Amino acid sequence: MAIPLTLGLPPKQSRGLLDGLLLGASRVVPASTLLEAESVGRVVVLLDIDPAQLPAEPEAVRFDLECTADQIDDAIALNLPAPLAVYVDGGDEILSPAESAAVLCVGGRIPGLASGRSPAEIADFLAVVAHESVGFVSRAADTAEVIALLCGTMAALRGDDARAAILDPKPEKLAGLIPEAATALREVLLTIEVVDPESVENELRAAGLS
Numbered sequence: 001m002a003i004p005l006t007l008g009l010p011p012k013q014s015r016g017l018l019d020g021l022l023l024g025a026s027r028v029v030p031a032s033t034l035l036e037a038e039s040v041g042r043v044v045v046l047l048d049i050d051p052a053q054l055p056a057e058p059e060a061v062r063f064d065l066e067c068t069a070d071q072i073d074d075a076i077a078l079n080l081p082a083p084l085a086v087y088v089d090g091g092d093e094i095l096s097p098a099e100s101a102a103v104l105c106v107g108g109r110i111p112g113l114a115s116g117r118s119p120a121e122i123a124d125f126l127a128v129v130a131h132e133s134v135g136f137v138s139r140a141a142d143t144a145e146v147i148a149l150l151c152g153t154m155a156a157l158r159g160d161d162a163r164a165a166i167l168d169p170k171p172e173k174l175a176g177l178i179p180e181a182a183t184a185l186r187e188v189l190l191t192i193e194v195v196d197p198e199s200v201e202n203e204l205r206a207a208g209l210s
Contacts, residue, residue, distance in 0.1 A: 014179040015186045017150070017209055022197035028064060051078055064112065064137075069095040076107035085137045087112035098124035105132045110190065113138040115145060122149070123163035126156035135190045143203040146192055147171050150209075153189045154181075175208040 029043045034055055045060040060082040067075050068091030075086045086109050088100035095103075098121070101111035111129055113122065113136060129136040130153065140146045148169045154177070155165035177185070194200045 015183040016179070017174060017177065017182040017186065018201060018204060019186065021186065021189070021192055022146075022201055023191045023193045024197040025193060025195050028193060031063075045082075051080060062110075062137075069093040069100060072100065072103050072107075076104065076109055083110055085110040085112045087114055087139075089114060096124065097121050098128045101125050101128045101136070105129065105134055108134060110134050111136045113149075115139040115141045119148075119152075119163050119166040122152055122166055123156070123161075126152055126162045130156035130188055132188075135188050137191050137193070138189070139193045140200075142194075143200045143207075144169075146194065146200060146204065147174070147207065147209075149192065150174055150185070150189065154185055157185060157188065171204075171207045171209060175210075 023044065027043050028046050030046050030048045031051075031054055032049045034045065035049075035053065042059050042061050044062045044064055045054075047063055047065045051063075060080075062082055063080050063084045064087065065075055065078075065084060066087045066089070069088055070091040070093055072086070072088060072095075075084070078084060086100075086104055088095060088097075088104075088111075097111075097113060097117055101113075104111045105128065111125070111134070113125055115138075117125070125136075138149055140149060148166045151169035151171070151174060152162045152166040154160075154174065155162040
């Protein structure tokens with residue numbers, strides 16, 4: 001069922017469109033570096049070692065894992081002290097982003113969307129995750145990709161043509177979202193990892209987004 005992003009009762013706490021959206025690559029810390037680091041603050045931990053080797057209480061707001069399609073079941077089975085986002089690519093069994101997202105959602109894990117996917121792949125992925133409770137995370141190469149992803153997510157939530165919104169993004173429609181609609185969108189699109197979040201955020205604000 002499509003979600004109307006124009007009307008609705010105010011949530012307990014409204015969340016702005018850009019509130020905590022952008023994650024700098026420098027704040028994604030390989031788990032292996034935590035073995036000797038005294039404190040790295042609240043970060044996203046990229047699992048590059050056996051989770052059993054992690055410190056007893058890593059300061060992680062989320063764990064990220066890159067795996068092949070053949071390893072999805074093992075990823076879902078991991079026991080971690082924070083939410084887990086999984087980026088799936090390659091393997092003997094080839095799965096589309098939408099297919100891997102469906103498996104991850106059923107397993108209660110957060111699907112990750114890699115940068116550079118085609119508009120059709122992104123639209124199919126969004127059709128899966130738009131109405132799931134786990135949300136999704138993404139990586140983007142630049143501001144244009146961020147805007148296209150936001151527009152595609154908005155269209156998927158509304159039941160509109162997400163592929164068309166990705167191919168022809170209209171940031172002015174994002175700028176016109178009421179706070180409740182922005183919150184609904186951000187409950188689905190949790191974070192976007194970019195190389196230079198400050199620069200991207202400045203460009204988003206220049207495009208009228210906030």
